Amino acid sequence: MTSRLSRLAALASQAAxxxxxxxxxxxxxxGRxxxxxxxxxxxxxxGRRVLIDRLFWTLARQPDHCRESHQRDVEFALLILAD
Structure with missing residues (x-):
């Protein structure tokens, strides 16, 4: 289960x-x-992907942030389709 903070961050990103x-x-x-x-x-x-990945590497040492975010977006879509 993802944390509330993580879900709120995803919501903010989706809204943006x-x-x-x-x-x-x-x-x-x-993900986009x-x-x-x-x-x-x-x-x-x-170019945006490169900037975002560099930002997340600098702040959280998270490599491949955008690829992983895309994967989470796909997994969420599959959950919705399964319901």
Missing amino acids: NVILFNGQADETIS AWREGDLHGEPVWR
């Missing part, structure tokens, strides 16, 4: 993805940066 980038409500900015930047080759999102 919608408000700032006109994205999907159930996708975090980090991985999907659009690395999977789809969008240069702007690849």
